[in-house]
Structures are given as structure tokens and as C-alpha cells.
Amino acid sequence: MRALAILLLTAAPALAEGDLFIYTWGEYTPPDLVAKFEAEFGVKVHIDSYDSMETMLAKLRAGGAGFDIIVPGDATMQVLIAEDMVEKIDVFAMPNFANVDDKWREVYWDPKREYSAPWAWGSTAFAVDTAVVTGDVSSLAALFAPAEEVKGRINMLRDMNAVIETAQFYLGVPRCNESADDMKKVLDLLETQKAWVKSYDSESKELLVSGEAVVSMTWNGYAMRARDEKPTITYVYPKEGYTGWMDNVAVPKGAPNLDNAKAWVNFVMAPENAAMITNYARYSNGIKGSEAFIEPALAAAPEINPPADAPAPEFIPTCSPEATALIDKVWTKLMN
């Protein structure tokens, strides 16, 4: 028993000054960025990883998790602020906030940027293999009214919200829809399309590269990796619209090393540091002037640099219970 007590005491991490505990996705934090921060601030950085936003939320809600930095997605960020689980660190007043792109200053999940800084963002749309699919592919019609040669070679992500939102864009009805009539249309569209869908699978990159799918819903990061392996894969920003996501840097309530956490938040908004994130995680950051420090191949990649004529991504908050119930119903029917 005594040995156990000693073990427990010594196993608790030393929360001395000079530590920073980051809780994030695995392989998401560039080692060179960490090394630079450690050298500049004399702080030891410790990185732990979570497997889902839900695990992260569960631990923060239980209290006493002991992390200084978390990297929540946009919808989770809104929940964290609403439930008073993050420190108000006035990011907008930090010196490096001047570098934040105007697009990412007034965001639905943190309207005044009092709590969070941008980390990385991406989008969910679709990709086509232009070796097989010819003609105009700027519309979601490529997925929902496919050409003859595409039928049976379509992949949709196995992601309830993403599939239903894509159908809603195509039909021009609102996201987080509470109208049963609209959702009936969504279901009809998806059931009609189902006859031409080869698979509902999230490994879109593998399916595109192997040629099993010639049109596939995909995340932009996967599309870029698919193009690395098969140059004819083209990511499409559909004219009807598409969704975006953004991961943000925030500080959970009661962070043991608040000053170091604030230093990190300011640090990642510097252009050369944000560029490290893009070079490592291969997603866009939200910082002006970072382009100059990004690898040329990435800086030119259409997947992470939407062309000027592409519509802006739509960021979708957590839907109301009514809308969520309808989404569940449509998905359950579609999958049966």
C-alpha cells in the first residue's frame, strides 16, 4: 500500500514552472515547432493525444485533467465556451493576432476570438479522376446526377453529417434542417443516388487511387494525398457549396501553466510558425504571410488553397435536437 502511495505521488507529473501540456490529435504538432518553442521560452513541452473530441470533452467535464492546451474543432469549441470550460485569454489582444486572416476573426464558434486562435482548417467536398470523368465537374451533379460511365463507381464518405449536408447543398435547402419536407427530399435524393453508389466508405484516398471509385466525396487532405499518388485526381470546390472545419488552439479552465499556454497561443499565430503546421500536418493554417514559409508544392496545392472563384466554405455548428433527430432518421433509412 505504501509503495502504491509513493508510486502515485511520484507518477503525478511535475507541474513545476517551465512545462506545457498539450492535448491534441496524434502527429498533428510539428516537432520543429515544439523544439523552437522550447528553445525560445525555456519550457518543456509534453504532448498527449486523444482519439476523439468526445474523449477530450469527457475528460474536461470530469475535471482536473491538467492540460494547458487543447485543439478542438469548431463545433466543439462552441460547446466548450457555452459550458464555460475554457479560459478567456483575449486572443484578439495578443501581439500576433494581427497576422490572423480576416476570414478567421469573426467565426461562429468564438465571435470575438476571446478564447481561441486558428490552428488548421480544411474542407469536405469531392474529387474526380479526370482520366475517366470528362466534362464539367464544378457541380455536385457529378455525385447526384452522374454520367453513365460514373454510375456504380461513386464513393460517399461513411459520415452521416457530411453525406446529408452534401445532399442539402445540392438541393439548396438549409443545413441543420428542421423541416420534415426538406429532409424527405434529402432522403429521396440519397436513395435514388444509392443505386449508383459503390460504397459508403471513409477511406476515400485508397478508393480513388486504386480506381475503385472515380468520383468520391473526400476531405481535402485525403484528396491531396490521392493526387500525390495519382496525378489525375482533382479536388472540386462545388459551386453549390461545401463544408469547412477548423481546429483551434484554446486553453482549458484551470490550466496549470496558464502563462506558458498563452505564450503558445500567441506563438502559433506567427507566420513562420503557422507555416510549420501546414508543412507538417499538410492542412491550411489561418495566418496571413505564412505562404512565404510553406513548401512550394504545398503552397501551390489547389486542395489547401481554394481558387479565388470557389465559394467560401460553410461552417456548421452542432444542430438542434430536432434537426439531429431528422438527420439520424434519414441516415438510418438510407443505410438499411
Added chain:
Amino acid sequence: MALLDTRSKDIRNLPGFGLTATLAVAFLYAPILFLVLYSFNSGRSISRLDGLSWQWYQAVFANEEIAGAALNSVLLAVIAASVATVMATAAALAMVRMKVRRKAAAYAVLNFPLMVPEIVTAIASLIFFSSVGLGLGFGSLVIAHTTFCIPFAYLPITARLTSMDPALESAAADLFARPWRRFTLITLPLLAPGLMSGWLLAFIVSLDDFIISSMLSGPGSTTLPVHIYSMLRLGITPEVNAVSSLMVLVSALVVITSGLIARKQT
């Protein structure tokens, strides 16, 4: 006639045995074979083999996040397996050698962690450890892992103990060996193979655990399975295959060692 009887009772002579066994082995191990094969891919794909290389293994060994998580996992598994083996040995000695009131109830309590769905244990531990102020981290992980390792260590130890002749201990007692001497000179050496396979089984169960570790890890105590799961967010690369293959290798070595020890016993 007698020969025929044994032959017909041998499971290998039942119709369809070969086919069923082959299919079962293929279903279980083909995915793992593919996982290992693609870990040697020279390209980034996990479905198209471009060539063979060690590059993903080099990437794994150069990766500090993975190294830290692997160290946590091994340290946790060694401590949890050791504490669990000591506790399981005490329990087994009591259950097999002594009179225990309500033996069935005691047995049920010992094996409870095997019956309760792991997610229930995980959530309950998360809430409990947080509310008693113990917090999340390595300490909480050690307690939780030790708890669910006990039944795994207990089973081989009991099996060994049951097959040991109590007459040897009685003989030592007759020769005036005190209980502690009897235990260290007779019981423990005879029990050693059971202890070893119990420890190895507990070690591997702890090393592979995901659900409980995911819920209870705190700052600085992410384990390897949790980290691997977390890497999937940015897409599966052969690096995930490589680190998974290494875990398969460690598991296989432990299981083989445990099997060899068990064979030596008989």
C-alpha cells in the same frame, strides 16, 4: 477396435475440420499479414505496394511522440502486471489451499473485470478517480490496469496450483519448515511457470488496452494504442502499419514465450 475409437474421437477426423480451420485462421490472420506487408511499402499508400523499404520503421523510431507513448505503455504494463501477479498469487493460494467462506462469491468478484463491459469500467473509473481527487494520469492508469489484469494473471496461476501435489508442502511441514520457508522453498519454485505465464498474459492485456487507457490517461501518460488511434485522424499511412506491426511482434513474442513455459510445465 480401440484404435478406431480414439481415431473417431479425434477432432481432426470430423468432416469439414480442415476447411473450417483454414478459413478461421485465414479470417483471423490475413488482415494482420496485409498490415505487416504494407508496413514495408516504399510509397505512402496502404493499398498499393510500390516497393519495399524500411523507411516507415525508421520514421517510427525517429518519432518522439511514438517513443514517449511506447515507453508509457511498457512501464505501465510492467508495473500493472507485477502488482496484479502478486495479488493474483495471494488470491489463488487462498482459493486453492485454504478454506474460504463463500468461495463462489469470491471467485465471482475476482473475475468481475472480465464480465463487466470495458467501456463501463472506463467511464466509471474516469468519474470515480476525478471525483475523489486522484485525477487522471499514470497513477490512475496503474490502478485501473492492475484491477483488470488480476483475473488474467489469476487463471494460469490457479491452473498450476491445482495441478501441484499438496503432499510436497505437507512433507515440508512434517520436516518442521515454517510457513514462510515452505512457501519460498517449495510452493514458489513449483509455481514459477504459472507465475510467469500469468505475468505475461497480464502484461499483454495491459499493453493492448485501449478503452480504459483512452479515458484515464492524463498529462504525460498517453499510451501507444491511444496514440495509434489518434494518428488515424490525419489518415492511415504505412507509419501506422509499422508501429502496429511492432506491437504484433511484441505480442507474438510474449504469447510464444508464455506457450513455451506452459509446455514445459506438462
